[in-house]
Structures are given as structure tokens and as C-alpha cells.
Amino acid sequence: MSALAFVEIDEGKVRKSSLEAVSYASEVESEVTAILFGQVEAGELDLIGAAGASKILHGADEQLAQPNIMAYASAIGEAINTTGASLLVLAKSSLGDPVSARVAIKTGASLVSNVSELPDTSDGFKVKRSIYTGKAFALTVVKGDRKILTLKKNAVSIKEDGDSAQVETFTPTLNDGDFGVKVTSQEKATGEVLLPEADIVVSGGRGLKGPENWGMIEDLAKALGAATGCSKPVSDMDWRPHHEHVGQTGVKVAPSLYVAVGISGAIQHLAGVNSSKNILVINKDPEAPFFKAADYGIAGDAFEIVPKLTEAIKAQKG
Amino acid sequence: MKILVCITHVPDTTSKIAFVENNTQFDKSGVQFIIGPYDDYALARAVELKEQHGGSITVVNVGEVETEPIIRKALAIGADDAVRINAFPEDAFFVANQIAQVAKEGAYDLILMGRESIDFNGGQVHSMVGEMLGVPSVSPVMKLDIEGETAKIAREIEGGKEYMELALPFVAGCQEPIAEWKIPNMRGIMSARSKPLEVLEPTDNEVKTEVEVFELPNAKGAVKMFDADHVGELVDLLKNEAKVL
Numbered sequence: 001m002s003a004l005a006f007v008e009i010d011e012g013k014v015r016k017s018s019l020e021a022v023s024y025a026s027e028v029e030s031e032v033t034a035i036l037f038g039q040v041e042a043g044e045l046d047l048i049g050a051a052g053a054s055k056i057l058h059g060a061d062e063q064l065a066q067p068n069i070m071a072y073a074s075a076i077g078e079a080i081n082t083t084g085a086s087l088l089v090l091a092k093s094s095l096g097d098p099v100s101a102r103v104a105i106k107t108g109a110s111l112v113s114n115v116s117e118l119p120d121t122s123d124g125f126k127v128k129r130s131i132y133t134g135k136a137f138a139l140t141v142v143k144g145d146r147k148i149l150t151l152k153k154n155a156v157s158i159k160e161d162g163d164s165a166q167v168e169t170f171t172p173t174l175n176d177g178d179f180g181v182k183v184t185s186q187e188k189a190t191g192e193v194l195l196p197e198a199d200i201v202v203s204g205g206r207g208l209k210g211p212e213n214w215g216m217i218e219d220l221a222k223a224l225g226a227a228t229g230c231s232k233p234v235s236d237m238d239w240r241p242h243h244e245h246v247g248q249t250g251v252k253v254a255p256s257l258y259v260a261v262g263i264s265g266a267i268q269h270l271a272g273v274n275s276s277k278n279i280l281v282i283n284k285d286p287e288a289p290f291f292k293a294a295d296y297g298i299a300g301d302a303f304e305i306v307p308k309l310t311e312a313i314k315a316q317k318g
Numbered sequence: 319m320k321i322l323v324c325i326t327h328v329p330d331t332t333s334k335i336a337f338v339e340n341n342t343q344f345d346k347s348g349v350q351f352i353i354g355p356y357d358d359y360a361l362a363r364a365v366e367l368k369e370q371h372g373g374s375i376t377v378v379n380v381g382e383v384e385t386e387p388i389i390r391k392a393l394a395i396g397a398d399d400a401v402r403i404n405a406f407p408e409d410a411f412f413v414a415n416q417i418a419q420v421a422k423e424g425a426y427d428l429i430l431m432g433r434e435s436i437d438f439n440g441g442q443v444h445s446m447v448g449e450m451l452g453v454p455s456v457s458p459v460m461k462l463d464i465e466g467e468t469a470k471i472a473r474e475i476e477g478g479k480e481y482m483e484l485a486l487p488f489v490a491g492c493q494e495p496i497a498e499w500k501i502p503n504m505r506g507i508m509s510a511r512s513k514p515l516e517v518l519e520p521t522d523n524e525v526k527t528e529v530e531v532f533e534l535p536n537a538k539g540a541v542k543m544f545d546a547d548h549v550g551e552l553v554d555l556l557k558n559e560a561k562v563l
């Protein structure tokens with residue numbers, strides 16, 4: 001049996017979360033084909049082979065260069081039919097989510113989102129998925145012969161020891177009906193670590209007193225190689241853009257380390273971070289509820305502690 | 319303009335999540351159920367669009383009779399009529415199938431719902447409905463304006479926003495700040511009582527997935543506390559214990 005993994009390309013580079021999807025697929029099925037669209041930098045394809053794909057279908061058509069949910073879904077549906085793949089794996093994302101749902105309907109496949117672990121195939125096909133915004137899991141039976149899974153970050157570690165993959169140009173049938181949505185422009189932070197992809201996240205809250213104090217958050221994030229996030233009040237007050245809002249109604253993150261500075265830890269914020277492997281909380285109030293959800297805590301003045309922490313991390317990393 | 323707004327019946331965001339019946343059922347005791355917060359944004363934007371362009375708003379929910387209070391609340395906020403598909407929302411495919419059926423019969427110009435339900439967080443239904451109807455689906459939508467037959471939309475993507483234009487009809491999964499939540503006033507609450515709420519049986523019972531058992535995450539160990547003078551020790555632990563540096 002073979003599997004297909006959808007690989008997202010961002011400014012010519014392969015998304016790390018997509019390499020998790022390839023690795024996941026290769027843990028489940030022996031033969032994995034990756035499918036991707038648009039221009040990709042030389043060298044990036046090696047990462048896909050290393051993650052476990054033996055073949056890459058490259059949809060190089062100019063019309064597919066820009067992400068297009070409907071056209072990608074049609075092309076992937078076609079690839080499932082031609083390769084006979086019984087499993088499609090995607091990373092959860094603003095592109096992967098809608099594509100996965102449309103492919104599920106096109107191919108009659110069963111779809112499970114937010115999968116957090118490898119499947120249990122001892123009796124049927126069961127996966128664990130995250131529900132109630134990370135507050136619980138559901139062991140879910142996936143019926144039927146065709147399955148689609150979207151992965152939560154860190155569902156599996158990225159393989160790096162695979163062989164190189166054979167690249168094949170893929171020319172799917174294009175349907176005019178799939179090109180009705182016109183993307184007129186994009187606003188995108190460039191050169192930064194993307195929040196949902198980040199392995200370490202540093203977030204600031206109201207305790208920082210104003211947007212002018214974000215420099216120390218950025219310095220700490222830089223020292224850690226982290227992305228920056230914020231609490232809901234901070235984004236509501238426009239101190240920081242909405243795409244940095246971490247929480248129940250914002251971005252849900254699952255990094256190896258989440259650092260919260262000046263965030264008290266309302267249940268809605270915790271819902272966005274409770275899948276983090278380690279949580280460090282810095283807050284002047286030792287009774288802040290966030291400390292109960294933390295692994296490490298520093299009670300004290302953020303304006304004193306954060307610069308000290310940044311220096312200590314720089315020293316540690318040399 | 320005919321707008322269909324799909325709402326979910328979910329536990330309040332502050333609810334304690336627990337399970338009963340050997341972890342096969344959600345524990346509803348003491349839990350307050352609400353209109354899904356994202357669905358509430360969709361409904362609020364629908365009310366604004368109706369104010370601007372005229373038309374009607376139908377609310378649909380797939381749920382058992384216990385969901386009627388939130389359907390009445392949606393009617394009080396500004397929907398004109400409602401449909402309840404009388405079935406437990408088994409999985410996203412099942413729900414999408416029911417909604418697509420309602421949508422086909424009503425020939426709506428716009429189908430709005432939240433980006434995801436806050437219980438199962440799948441975020442699949444809008445795209446499934448779009449595919450079933452053969453129309454575009456866009457999510458998560460932060461801004462939605464209609465000019466004639468064209469919609470102008472801002473959609474959140476990783477690290478930013480994408481602006482797009484598309485023709486009606488389509489499906490949108492909504493999130494803040496598309497509109498401000500609306501609180502029903504007394505007149506709305508009174509009139510909601512007499513607005514039509516039609517109850518239909520499901521048209522197709524196929525499900526693609528089934529929950530076998532629920533689990534809660536492992537409890538966190540005790541937090542290790544430091545003060546400003548011992549930051550170095552913390553950094554050692556981040557490196558050697560947490561292994562994140």
C-alpha cells in the first residue's frame with residue numbers, strides 16, 4: 001500500500017511541518033510519494049527524500065505556482081486515483097485544512113484532523129486526535145479504504161536518513177471552475193520564524209505595559225531562535241498584529257518551549273498553548289494561574305528578568 | 319441576498335472538560351452550552367450584511383432537541399428562520415452532508431459558519447460543504463464585504479493575511495474581527511419565540527469516523543520556580559533537562 005504526502009512550499013522552501021507529514025506517511029506505509037506545486041529551490045527536494053519519500057510528484061504548471069485551494073484539491077484527488085494511494089497526509093495549515101476536506105469529498109475518503117500520534121493499526125485504523133482545543137484527545141476509528149489525516153505539529157519527528165527521491169513532473173487536468181477565487185494581494189511577515197511552525201515561541205501579554213516594550217521580547221526570541229506571539233488583549237489593543245494572537249480564538253501552538261511573559265494565564269490563552277512540551281512563565285504575580293500550567297516559572301519583574309534571561313541564553317549558546 | 323448561517327452547540331470556553339460512561343461520552347453536568355464563538359461572528363456579520371443589502375438569514379444546526387435554546391438565541395440576534403436537523407452531529411462528513419442538503423434546497427447566495435467548532439476543532443465542514451455544492455470555500459475569514467455579485471475577503475494565513483475576490487455563492491468559515499458579537503435585545507428575544515424553526519430528519523446517515531474513547535492529557539508536574547538572581551540555573555535546566563536549547 002502506498003501513501004501520498006502533500007508538501008507545502010513557502011517562498012521556494014519546504015515547510016518543516018510538511019516534512020513531518022512525509023515522515024508520518026513513511027512510518028505508516030512503505031512507499032511514500034510527496035506531491036508539491038510551484039517553484040522550489042534546488043536542494044529542498046533532498047529534504048523530502050530524507051524524510052522518507054521515494055518519489056516526488058512536482059506540479060510545475062505556472063497556473064499552480066500560487067496556492068489555490070480548489071485546484072490543489074483537484075490535482076491531489078487526481079494523484080490519489082493515479083497512484084492508488086490509500087492514505088494522504090498533510091500538515092494542519094491554512095492551506096492543508098481546506099485542501100484535505102475538499103479531497104476527502106472528491107475521493108470519498110475519511111478525514112481526521114489534528115492527529116497527534118502515529119496510528120494504531122492492530123485492529124482497524126485508529127488515530128489519536130486533539131480536541132477541545134488541546135484539553136482532551138479522542139481515539140478515533142477511521143473507516144473505509146481511503147484515509148486522509150492532517151497532523152498537529154510534533155505528531156512525529158522528522159526523518160533525516162531516507163534516500164533521495166525520484167522527481168517526476170506532474171501535469172494534472174486543470175478545471176476552469178477551480179480558478180474563480182482571485183488572490184489580489186498578500187501581507188506577510190518575511191524572514192521571521194512562522195508562529196505555527198516554530199519550535200520555540202516567546203509571547204508577551206499586558207504585563208509588558210505597551211507595544212514600545214516589545215524590543216525585549218524580540219531580543220529574547222532572537223536569542224532562542226523563536227517566533228513571537230501575544231495574548232488576546234494585546235492583539236485586541238493593536239499592540240501586535242492578529243496573526244500573533246495565541247489562544248482559543250487565535251493561533252494554537254505546540255512548540256518544544258513556550259515562554260509567556262506578563263501573561264496571567266486565562267483559560268482561553270492556555271487552550272492555545274497546552275500542547276507545548278515545556279512552558280516557562282515569567283510573571284510578577286506569584287499567584288498568576290499560568291504558573292499552575294507551567295514547567296518552569298520566574299516570579300518577578302519582567303523588565304529585569306527578560307534581559308537577564310536573554311544574556312544567560314546567549315552565554316549558554318556561546 | 320439569502321444567507322445561510324450554520325451554528326454549533328458547544329460547551330462554553332471556560333468549561334471543565336471531563337468524560338463519563340468509561341470515557342465514551344462528554345460530561346455535560348454543570349456545563350453551559352453556547353453558540354460556537356466563531357459561528358457567533360459569522361451570525362453577527364450576516365446580520366450586518368442583511369442590514370446593508372437586504373435579504374434574509376436562515377440558521378441551521380445539526381443537533382438534538384437540546385440545541386433549541388441556542389437556535390432561539392440566533393433568531394433573537396437577527397436570523398429570520400431556522401432549521402434543525404434532528405440528529406447528533408456524528409462527524410464532520412455527516413454534518414456537512416446535512417448542511418449541503420439544506421443549502422441546495424434553499425439556493426443561498428452565501429453560507430457562513432465559524433472557522434471550526436470549539437469542541438472537535440476539525441475545521442472541515444465549510445470546505446466539505448463547498449466541495450459538495452461545487453462552490454469555493456474560504457477560511458478563516460477576517461473581513462467580508464459584498465459589492466454586487468462579488469465578495470472581497472481577507473483570510474488569515476500563517477504570518478499574515480491574504481486578500482481575495484470571488485463571486486457569490488460560496489462558503490466562508492469566519493473568525494474575529496469580521497464583526498462584533500451581537501447581544502440580543504428584548505425585542506429580538508420576544509420576536510424569536512414566534513419565528514419559524516423547522517425540524518427535519520437527516521437525509522443520509524453515513525459517517526466516516528467514530529470516536530472509540532476520549533482521553534485527558536497527563537497532569538503537569540509541579541512548576542520549578544526561580545527568582546531573578548537564579549536565571550542561570552533555569553537556563554541550565556532548559557538545556558539539560560528540557561533539552562530545548
